[in-house]
Amino acid sequence: MHAFIRDLPKAELHLHIEGTLEPELMFELARRNNIDLPYKSVLEVKEAYNFEDLQSFLDIYYQGSQVLQKEVDFYDLTWAYLQKAASQNVRHTEIFFDPQSHTDRGIAFETAYQGIYQALQDGKSKLGISSQLILSFLRHLSAEEALATLEQALPYKDSIVAVGLDSAEQGNPPSKFKEVFDRAQAEGFLTVAHAGEEGPPEYIWEAINLLEVSRIDHGVRSMEDPELLQYLAEKQIPLTVCPLSNVKLKVFDSMAKHNLKKLLNSGICATVNSDDPSYFGGYIAENYQAAQEALDLSQQELYQLAKNSFQATFLSPESQQKLIAELDNYCQVLS
Template identity: 65%
Template sequence: MNHLELIRALPKAELHVHIEGTFEPELMFAIAQRNKVAIPYQSVEEVKQAYNFHNLQSFLDIYYAGANVLIDEQDFYDLAWAYFEKCAEDHVVHSEIFFDPQTHTDRGIAFATVINGLQKACEDAKTKLGITSHLIMCFLRHLSEEAAFETLEQALAYKDQIIAVGLDSSEIGHPPAKFERVFAKAREAGFLVVAHAGEEGPAEYVWEALDLLKVNRIDHGVRSEEDPELMQRLIAEKMPLTVCPLSNLKLCVVENMQQHNIRRLLQQGVHVTVNSDDPSYFGGYMNDNFIAITEALDLSQEELKQLAINSFEASFMSETEKTQWISKIHALA
């Protein structure tokens, strides 16, 4: 089995994907027409051109324009179902999916509309595709602590449908410390917790996520390498980093994929995983990310297997489920 065949054959868990970031141009345009929502694009081709953004702000502009067309439960279902079909193609057998309720509730969309549509797609993915999943509700860090508390209150009624809370959006100037009290309340309510840290922001933000938010996983975390003491801690605690290589390239965290540090992190014993982040915007889904780092960093087959194993170990699946999938990885020739 060559490297490409192995990538396709490996069962994988995806732990860092924003459902709003899986919005393909064709689906965005179709839902905009269905809902009679005006968008500043006359054709699918124009939407695709807009996806060729040049920096974080131009990405956010098209990202929020896309979110505006999502109005009904069916829209959220269709968005999630399209993502699950991509998972099936890439042998992603489990996904822990971020959603941003504030992106929608601030537009007047009910929290229930968002989560019910997503939840129904999760249920269908399990019965029709054999893909298990969890939902992770993220707070938008550029908004206030007060707004995050309000969103947490809304989420409590759906506690059995949301496994964890997270923290995403623009990192610079919005340190994890800003949300320390919100995360304490979320943990008290029984949620697991994760947070984006150390992508745009410095290694110090990773320390804050660990010490103040008391996270179960760090999302991104690639700048942790700048702090040797932090690296020692991540390795000792086996703290997962949900790394998104194509995203890092597209948002200029690295200048080219040959510069990416995921292999170095893996070789040093950091619990890194591979994920797609906002795949419709950043150039690819799970296997695209695996292929990109394999070609750029000359990953061995054992390293590819270890990355897949890490994804299950770092997941919020039951220990029994983790063991079953990891044994299947070990069984691959």
């Protein structure tokens, strides 16, 4: 099953590029940019990845981002992820980046954007991975700050497909950002939002009704609201589920208690993703593998998760069908 999962054609739709910063690269960039880290070794960094909740992770996550200073740093970060993704047969990826975590410390929006964008272009030409970029607003900051970030993004809107919402969910409902998302949609951006990870099902309803999102990032707490679950299934609003992240951040006590299989069997367009793989112990194949082993997912269920991932992309229907045909061929050859 390991080889089947690794080589399964798949898309990744919930991936924070800053969350792919491996400790080894963190130290390399710290040396390059003369930054002192609060850790003495790679091992000490990894030992710090013992999180109690989302906020304890975010504290370390934002600290790690400090080593990203120059365009080449963002390029190297993104290129490292793309190489890993290629090794696990990710055919298409839609990547979040958090410009506010960089502009707030004096790094120009363009510096982060250009480094990431150039790596994504090289990923297409050299690795055969198509990609799209999603700008995420940090919900613990103000709506006014999010609007200022949106203004900075407008010159690049032809190459940024959507805006999203991440960071600490508790106390920061989607409704806080309605005006910002209205403006983003007026400018032609699609919308997504993290909801229903730590926050209640009501946050998922807000993301759907107020932010008019195309998909929900996480969304695992939708199981608590039967009406919501039925709505998500009927409308086929995708959930970008991140199993290892959910366990690492104590959303579920163990992988065996994760509701991914229940969501899938409820007719939800559930997908598997890695979120912040450097911090949560695995990239996309490891997430598939962990879920498969703990939840006894069949090859048919793994196929459906991969198919869902292509159907949930922001690609054209023609491009989606081309990737699904590749997936079908892979599974037929093995059957």
